[in-house]
Amino acid sequence: MSQDYPTISLDEAWRRIAAAVRPLPPRLIPLAEALGCVLAQDVQATENMPPFAASAMDGYAVIAADATPSRRVIGEQTAGRQLPLRVEPGAAARIMTGAPLPEGADAVIKVEDSVEQDGWVRFTAAVPAGRDVRPAGQDVAAGEVVLERGAVLGPAEIGLLATVGRIAVLAHPRPRVAVMATGDELVAPDQQPGPGQIRDSNSYALLAAVQAAGCQAIHLGRIPDDEQALRAAMLSGLAQADALITSGGVSMGTRDLVKPLLEELGAVHFGKVASRPGKPFTFATVQGKPVFGLPGFPVSSLVTFENMVRPALRIMGGHARLRRPRVMARLSHAIRHAPDRTEFQRAVVAQRDGAYWAATTGVQVSGRLKSMAGANALLELPAGVSDFAQGQEAVAILITLPEVD
Amino acid sequence: MSQDYPTISLDEAWRRIAAAVRPLPPRLIPLAEALGCVLAQDVQATENMPPFAASAMDGYAVIAADATPSRRVIGEQTAGRQLPLRVEPGAAARIMTGAPLPEGADAVIKVEDSVEQDGWVRFTAAVPAGRDVRPAGQDVAAGEVVLERGAVLGPAEIGLLATVGRIAVLAHPRPRVAVMATGDELVAPDQQPGPGQIRDSNSYALLAAVQAAGCQAIHLGRIPDDEQALRAAMLSGLAQADALITSGGVSMGTRDLVKPLLEELGAVHFGKVASRPGKPFTFATVQGKPVFGLPGFPVSSLVTFENMVRPALRIMGGHARLRRPRVMARLSHAIRHAPDRTEFQRAVVAQRDGAYWAATTGVQVSGRLKSMAGANALLELPAGVSDFAQGQEAVAILITLPEVD
Numbered sequence: 148m149s150q151d152y153p154t155i156s157l158d159e160a161w162r163r164i165a166a167a168v169r170p171l172p173p174r175l176i177p178l179a180e181a182l183g184c185v186l187a188q189d190v191q192a193t194e195n196m197p198p199f200a201a202s203a204m205d206g207y208a209v210i211a212a213d214a215t216p217s218r219r220v221i222g223e224q225t226a227g228r229q230l231p232l233r234v235e236p237g238a239a240a241r242i243m244t245g246a247p248l249p250e251g252a253d254a255v256i257k258v259e260d261s262v263e264q265d266g267w268v269r270f271t272a273a274v275p276a277g278r279d280v281r282p283a284g285q286d287v288a289a290g291e292v293v294l295e296r297g298a299v300l301g302p303a304e305i306g307l308l309a310t311v312g313r314i315a316v317l318a319h320p321r322p323r324v325a326v327m328a329t330g331d332e333l334v335a336p337d338q339q340p341g342p343g344q345i346r347d348s349n350s351y352a353l354l355a356a357v358q359a360a361g362c363q364a365i366h367l368g369r370i371p372d373d374e375q376a377l378r379a380a381m382l383s384g385l386a387q388a389d390a391l392i393t394s395g396g397v398s399m400g401t402r403d404l405v406k407p408l409l410e411e412l413g414a415v416h417f418g419k420v421a422s423r424p425g426k427p428f429t430f431a432t433v434q435g436k437p438v439f440g441l442p443g444f445p446v447s448s449l450v451t452f453e454n455m456v457r458p459a460l461r462i463m464g465g466h467a468r469l470r471r472p473r474v475m476a477r478l479s480h481a482i483r484h485a486p487d488r489t490e491f492q493r494a495v496v497a498q499r500d501g502a503y504w505a506a507t508t509g510v511q512v513s514g515r516l517k518s519m520a521g522a523n524a525l526l527e528l529p530a531g532v533s534d535f536a537q538g539q540e541a542v543a544i545l546i547t548l549p550e551v552d
Numbered sequence: 553m554s555q556d557y558p559t560i561s562l563d564e565a566w567r568r569i570a571a572a573v574r575p576l577p578p579r580l581i582p583l584a585e586a587l588g589c590v591l592a593q594d595v596q597a598t599e600n601m602p603p604f605a606a607s608a609m610d611g612y613a614v615i616a617a618d619a620t621p622s623r624r625v626i627g628e629q630t631a632g633r634q635l636p637l638r639v640e641p642g643a644a645a646r647i648m649t650g651a652p653l654p655e656g657a658d659a660v661i662k663v664e665d666s667v668e669q670d671g672w673v674r675f676t677a678a679v680p681a682g683r684d685v686r687p688a689g690q691d692v693a694a695g696e697v698v699l700e701r702g703a704v705l706g707p708a709e710i711g712l713l714a715t716v717g718r719i720a721v722l723a724h725p726r727p728r729v730a731v732m733a734t735g736d737e738l739v740a741p742d743q744q745p746g747p748g749q750i751r752d753s754n755s756y757a758l759l760a761a762v763q764a765a766g767c768q769a770i771h772l773g774r775i776p777d778d779e780q781a782l783r784a785a786m787l788s789g790l791a792q793a794d795a796l797i798t799s800g801g802v803s804m805g806t807r808d809l810v811k812p813l814l815e816e817l818g819a820v821h822f823g824k825v826a827s828r829p830g831k832p833f834t835f836a837t838v839q840g841k842p843v844f845g846l847p848g849f850p851v852s853s854l855v856t857f858e859n860m861v862r863p864a865l866r867i868m869g870g871h872a873r874l875r876r877p878r879v880m881a882r883l884s885h886a887i888r889h890a891p892d893r894t895e896f897q898r899a900v901v902a903q904r905d906g907a908y909w910a911a912t913t914g915v916q917v918s919g920r921l922k923s924m925a926g927a928n929a930l931l932e933l934p935a936g937v938s939d940f941a942q943g944q945e946a947v948a949i950l951i952t953l954p955e956v957d
Binding site for chain 2: 183227285303314330354452501512547
């Protein structure tokens, strides 16, 4: 058996993880692969955008102060080329949205306010100078920092990078995370479990959780309770990935081989946390890479992933904001809670009459994955307090953005 | 020029989209590709889970009522196999978490409450019958519906499917969405724009938005303002994808070829919406597939995607919940708003003192993608009302889940 580890608080566990985990070194990442990555450099514009004064409307380029009732149409300025047009008093040029404003013009009158016939146009509205003209540099000014180091690259940020001509950008890569499930009792989901066996669900749930956290998932498979096989799988995982997740094999039994192996290969930073579920959660570093030894119970492994692994992977991805939003939610029903550990009950949180209300998802035993399915929040019931009454408030950690209607 | 379309309200635009768009027919989707998909069948368990009464702890399988002070250890029951052990009064069997409970035993005493020596074990605690035993079927009962039609497949749901032996599941596939940007003025992001030209940013922003919406993005490239080229690109897009997004070419100019082409190829359901930005938004169906003609301004196209295209793609993906959550947010500063259209200003919303506060992201012109970068919300300023004062409340549409700390 492995040496016994003291039970530490969740806060202390997080401090030790945060101290051991670093952002991955930035790399040049192509725009098409950058969604969700964190920028590792300031990005500056080298030119104005628009590069020229441009029309904001389809209409006519005019001199705003010109009062000529009927003006000669001198040509049509479309987007994409620059004609040698010059607008003088008494004249107007047809112009399309985004096209460069012809010399002499200082405003655009939109097509809805015009009547054109036989090469002459009359306007039903007058406009001040500058109307519907986008001055050069209105969107982006040359020299402007358009995105700062630390920016998370969403659709708008990726559009901005394209605008300023960056087709690849220095950013933190998506962490590669290898996942294995351990245990002689595990069979593949498409197999019929024999006596004493169960299907492996943790591999699939954790691979999905890794992907949902914006990381690249690597499946190492099911590893039996055999020291040689475990060692080989761990070393293979560490060779391919930036972080390793195991599930199972971290309790106190004679077959719990994960902790002793981690002690041999690297340093174990803790082996027990005052959390329900998730007490036997183990954290180690091997070859400078984090190894998360998750409990084998399906709910325990996913809750621990959510509370501890996901924020660590976000550090590795270069994120500054690591945690889900928390709201105070009123309880739709009373909840029993033992004060010895911090407990995370799975819940559905909904807004009603301007307040958040939480209802738990039935029986909360650690094996019952159904308590996690459909949940959009974890209720955090702190150590040191006892049962919660109906209507009482508790902290709800929102794990998915609740879409509505 | 295209025929003129009346300006319709956002509500009416959405009604017409929702009436024309259907969930994609369900398909058998492998578990490894199912993250984020919507289940199209009820999934029932055919067996109990655990399939046998199992230990919830590492410890000893005992008879709870047995008061024998020192009990003979008759063997070790590990997970993954079933030994022919039988626990009788005066005996105990070593047992590991997840292992089947030996015949005769009715409780588990955890290893922390035991002292074993020379084949005999003494316990420092007594337990009631059933303690730390997971009865067969506790997590999932044979015949139970573990997931219902309509469930969104997250990590826990995928774990549940593995548990009940489903390696593929009937679900709505991820919509394939083809994206093109139109306009003679567009050059690739890695090219230096010539006179009158700008870089294409919309393709990249929209491809990222499509991916972020959980869909498969197909890039059709930049298409010049040429009817033949546009027709060919549209038909190619529709052949490859379930939906088509164009940007640009939907204003009122002589070069706005998208609407006339959509009229020729299919049915245009509207061509103008009372929205700022996003007025020239056009919606058509061609060959039974939706075509979203987005405006060419970068912010207009992304805001319209968010408000109108994303919910439509969610319908196609089989989702019942289509829209982002909305909260009432107090304005950190006064906002000018013209009452003629519903306006969507980009904003950063943060929680402070139990309330949401919103600040807009600077100049809100439609070309300024920087107003969208870093924004986590759209402020919806309705038609029919005028300017908003500092401290006044407005509806904020939360477009990203704001991570904290």
